[in-house]
Amino acid sequence: MRPLTRETTPPAALIGASAPLETGIVHLGLGNFHRAHAAVYTAQALAAEFGDWGIAGFANASRRVVDPLTAQDHRYSILQLSEHGAQAGVVDVHRSAAVLADDQSAFIAALVRPQHRILTLTISETGYSRSSRTGRLDLDEPAITADLADPQHPVSAVGLMALGLARRAEHGEPFTVLSCDNLQSAGHATRAVVTEFLEASGADADVLSYVESRVAFPNAMVDRIVPATTPATTDEVSALLGVIDACPVRAEDFSMWVLEDEFAGGRPAWDRAGAIMSDEVERYEVVKLRLLNGSHSLIAYLGGLDGQSTIPDAWRQPFIRDAVLAGIRTDYLPSIALPQGLDVDAYVESLTHRWANSALGDRTARVGSDGSTKLLQRIPAPAEHALKSGRVPHQLALTTAAWICAISPPAGFTPGSIADEMQDAARHRMVEATRGARGPRAHAIAVLNAGFLPDSLTAHAAFVDRVAELVDVIVRHGVRAAASDALRSSTSGSTVREEVR
Incomplete structure (x- = not known):
């Protein structure tokens, strides 16, 4: 040939x-x-x-x-x-x-x-x-x-x-x-x-x-x-x-x-x-960056911590599907001004087929790489929108917590071989930022206070506390327990006031 x-x-x-x-x-x-x-x-x-x-x-x-x-x-x-x-x-x-x-x-x-x-x-x-x-x-x-x-x-x-x-x-x-x-x-x-x-x-x-x-x-x-x-x-x-x-x-x-x-x-x-x-490019961008890319990150980090090597493998896990769809519904969509004529239900339906594409076999480790940069485009704006509206964005907090555990795990926690394959230029900085942190909560707070996310987001104590809490759950009880915790909170209608300690 x-x-x-x-x-x-x-x-x-x-x-x-x-x-x-x-x-x-x-x-x-x-x-x-x-x-x-x-x-x-x-x-x-x-x-x-x-x-x-x-x-x-x-x-x-x-x-x-x-x-x-x-x-x-x-x-x-x-x-x-x-x-x-x-x-x-x-x-x-x-x-x-x-x-x-x-x-x-x-x-x-x-x-x-x-x-x-x-x-x-x-x-x-x-x-x-x-x-x-x-x-x-x-x-x-x-x-x-x-x-x-x-x-x-x-x-x-x-x-x-x-x-x-x-x-x-x-x-x-x-x-x-x-x-x-x-x-x-x-x-x-x-x-x-x-x-x-x-x-x-x-x-x-x-x-x-x-x-x-x-x-x-x-x-x-x-x-x-x-x-x-x-x-x-x-x-x-x-x-x-x-x-x-x-x-x-x-x-x-x-x-x-x-x-x-x-x-x-x-x-x-x-x-x-x-x-x-189109003169509505920025609206299309927001739809894609949040609904596709933000959800993609959540699939990758939950899947990586759960031992799923590909995105389709991860998407087949009911706890991951539930977390992603809850994030779209409760955290992302309320923050988006949709472009004219976009059928958002059809768009979300198309995403579920793309994530399930087993022939493509997109690797979880690839999608989870470079999160320290990618999450800046996907998490802060919708999270701040929810917080300013009086709601805790539980699935966005879960995405952040899972990223921390996959890329810079707290002492004593082993994220697994798939998370180990994820590349992130900020890994060394995260390790330095958490040196001396005692316990999963302190570890998470040290990462959030080290400038990986904007100050305008980490100024919200409710978000920082929720991320720290979910990191603690991942370390002590596993990623499925953390996803279940976040899902219960997403559907309970809890407010920022109730979450702040």
Whole structure:
């Protein structure tokens, strides 16, 4: 069987159409999500309306995708998995692939090139270098500190964007920076950190004026579950397409992209590929970040502590389903202003099918990783909404408690091998923050007082006390007992006044 290349691609398998040789988009972050989401929309958009919108892709540090992608003429396959079976297709939209860490000057040059009109980003929530306490640029982050000391040789994503835009300001061609990460008000957030960096680095007024008036930062909501590729993925693609793909992507059959139609230098016909152009992006974002992502975190942490290796395995546990649906009903939905026309019951029903997708087999440890960053987008706002309304958000407290026990367990508590696999850059800081804490409650309070969640949330004694109480229950009686405790409280109508001690 031959490797996947331009010559061996089965014509019927090609998604969209071949991209032009010219590139109009620069992308940072060549991971699975980009290749299963924005790249697919771009390929389909070019099939509907041809244009110079090929993608110049940059991985952050690894050659894991770059080398096989280059060897395959920048083509790769997507294995789409659903309860109805598997389908495979080939995407041909990238025109170059490089590693940022190997040659940062090439990335800056790509940003400066006048023909390039859009930078898309999948750098994860951590890549925006935002403070968990303030939401602003974290000037104390080591990479930001180093970049501000030498802004002509940056290493952070924010510093690199700032330098590229500063040099692009010399010719003044309009440009768009489009975040494709799970970041609420992602466009506003990206504009803010880039502008704050430029101001802190002493950028001149012409550069700041260019970024303000000629660079667009549209908000966008992205939604597709894209689990890690496994060795079996290549075998499945081979069976379906008859070629060997060294860098395939697995994805669910659901995909959604909602965009503000604010592009300074034009865009592909993403709307003709199924993207939704809306002035209510932030409402869609909130629905997704809370109902899907927030619930996903709860499934992952409860499942991890219960020994369930995949999200479908966890979802099959009645206590987890009950906790998630109670969280949606009592904690999340009251905090959301829904976009016009959204059938929320149908949306929630679709989520239950996505979480049950055993063919996808999304790993619990993957979803539970990086919670210290992810939970900032999912917990504080709805929790504060409930607390200010006089209600304790028991399922949000349970999510927080389960995260603490999975990532930084209290002394004497063993979270299990699945929780041990979860990655979190803040794990060391959590360990340091809890050093010397006596007992599960003190451990939980130490984490909450260490700045992992906003001060405006941890100022609510009722929330801190409830999280500490549930951590204690997890440690002493197990995660199922804690979920049962939270569920009873969610359905009892207890108030903040009743919960405060």
